[in-house]
Amino acid sequence: MRILLYTPNFLPELTGSGKYNGELAEWLVRRGHQVDVITAHPYYPQWQVHKEYRNKLWLIERKGLLTIRRTPLYVPKKPTGTTRMLHELSFAFNSLPYWIGALFRKYDILISVCPPMQVGLLPYLYSTFKRTPFVFHIQDLQVDAARTLGLIKNKTLLSLLSKVENFLLQNASVVSSISEGMREVILGKNVKPERYFMLPNWVDTDFIQPLPQKDTLRSMFGFKLDDIVVLYAGNLGEKQGVEGLLTVVENMAHDSRVKFVINGDGALREALVTEAKRRGLSNVYFSRGVSYQQLPQLLAMATIHLVIQKKGMSNLVLPSKLTSIMAAGGAAIVTAEPNSTLANELITNRLTIVVPPEDPQALENSIRILIDSPSLEDFQTNARRYAIDNFNQDMILDKFETLLFDLILDNSVS
Template identity: 45%
Template sequence: MRILFYGINYFPELTGIGKYTGEMAEWLVSQGHAVDVITALPYYPEWKIKEEYSSKSWMTEISNGVRIMRCPLYVPKNVTSIKRIVHELSFVISSLRFWSRVFVSKPYDIVICFSPPFHLGLLPVLYTQLRGVPLWCHIQDLQIDMAKDLGMINNKLFLNLMFFVERIILKHSSVVSTISKGMIRKILAKKVLNQECLFFPNWVDDKHISVLPKEASLKREFGIPMEHKIILYSGSLGEKQGLEIILEVAEAYRTQSDVHFLIVGAGGGRERLEELARQKKLGNVRFFPLQPYDKLGELLASADVHLVLQKKSASDLVLPSKLTSILSAGGCSIVSALPGTTLYDIIDEFKMGILVEPESVIALKEGIDKALSTDLNCYRENARRYAEQFLSKETILRRFEMDLLLPFSKKSVVA
């Protein structure tokens, strides 16, 4: 098949949507498909164009058999709702240069559009309607719902306009898929789909991310004694996680010299978190940059406890992608989730971590106290077992390919 990907994030971005989109494209090429990608210059999660691309504008490159058409875009230093809207629109406008060629060249067999941003589907809808090819819309975050529920956008007229655009895209998609059962329920509740919503979960390379001994971890590199405890948050430092709560809880442990809070990652909220830590004089909180993928297993092995945190209002609007790697590494997580959400139900059913109320300093402190005083081996064994059984990269992508080739059967992609 000749396949066109359209999304703002792509490899070499190490976290979030770009990681999965890149792995998906390269896997499809390894199976004999031809994949082209229209995407942006890489900028996430640092919100800064990567150094090796900083002097580039529109460009085409080949990476692991994938033809990548990259577009320049506006990347704000301080991310606000308005600046993010301009950022996303700048990519759409910039990408018109490549779309103008796509519209007049040999048609693709299918276009796969990745959301967010939610409005990226407009150009693919136009293309697929004119050229008579199918459109697959894959949703990683319910962006508009989240912006509304988190209070990031309060203008009702503007919200209604965005929901209207979203309905157009969903209605004209041949296939709509998303990453959790809870998100499927929310998409179906919009009552605009002409077909089922497919379950297409994120995955992990369980051969690359495996259970490692503490001796193979980054504890020594971080300068932390092997017998000390590490509470780790690793990933994007954005708005939807409510990460200030980590600093509030860390204050309660400032006299326990053998407990360290590590925040590893990048994002629009990092500078603010670092400033708060300085103001509170928290010597037990340390920040490190995002680690390269080949050191991810060693990073995860460093943690005694992982933090997977979300705000209440983000429940079932996004599923933390970091969780797949934590489970594959056999990590025990403290997870903030509301009962009845997909995240809560999975962790509870398979006993893979400690569940706490979101946005509660007291609940998070109690969860950490429990983790530091409990034998966590049962949680860790369950986590690794779940990853092997349900999150295998090869299994999930093989079944995704079956949906791609059967053409658009109504069966779900299941792990």
């Protein structure tokens, strides 16, 4: 197959959709397919263009069957609803030269990855003009999330964005997403079940796996082997709602056994660091992230993992970090609304403790309970087994590859 992937997020970004987009492209290339990518210079999660790409304009990178066409884009220092829209529009506008070039090439199939939602418009136009199947893959439901979080308050604008989203959902050859909760929301937007495909995020369970504590990154932080490490690793942005975590850290400051680590970057990082200093919290450690090669050692050092989201997010986004935590055999506490699809799946399979979002007291209580609970090892064992059974990369992408072949065959017949 000759495939065109369109997304602003791609490797070397190691968190969020950029990681999965890059791994998808590399997997398809290993299968012998030619993959062209139209993307931006990497900027996430720091919201700052990576050092090696700064001051560069349009750039083409070639790696065998993989061609990456990068474009500059506006990256706001402090993302808001308005600046995010400008950021996304700048990517669409600056990528136009590559789309003009694409008109002179023949692709078998197009894949665009949301967010941003508008990323589906140019692939739709191309697919219509060239009669090429178009897969609209959704990593999170951006318009619903913006409405829930209040990132966009203008009702007219929200209505317009919803109409554009619905248009793309109705006109893509296939709509895919990563969780059952998102599937329910998407089908509720009048997408027919036969046009939906489940494409969950995957994890390399051979690379990320449980490790002895002596082989983890505890020594890098100065922790003892018997310290209780509570780890939040991931994006520090609006959807996560990690602000309340500092209240938990403060309330547990008297317990010298417990060390909190906040590992990651994002729009709220500096505010969290400043607030922790203001409160004089000596039991919390901030780090900006580790290399991908160190990820197994980072995850394995945690006694307890925290997966935190704001209210209303449980069926709109699925924390990508959760699959890696499970692969590492991690015991996690996850914030999710009661009876949401995410909460029900985690509880039914005894994978984690689930607490209500934006409730620091419930989060603190769960940490205290889990520290000394005999269920800690059960959660670790169950999580590792579930990751192996459900998140294997080859198993997931084999099915996706079959879908792509079927779409191409159906298109050629019609």
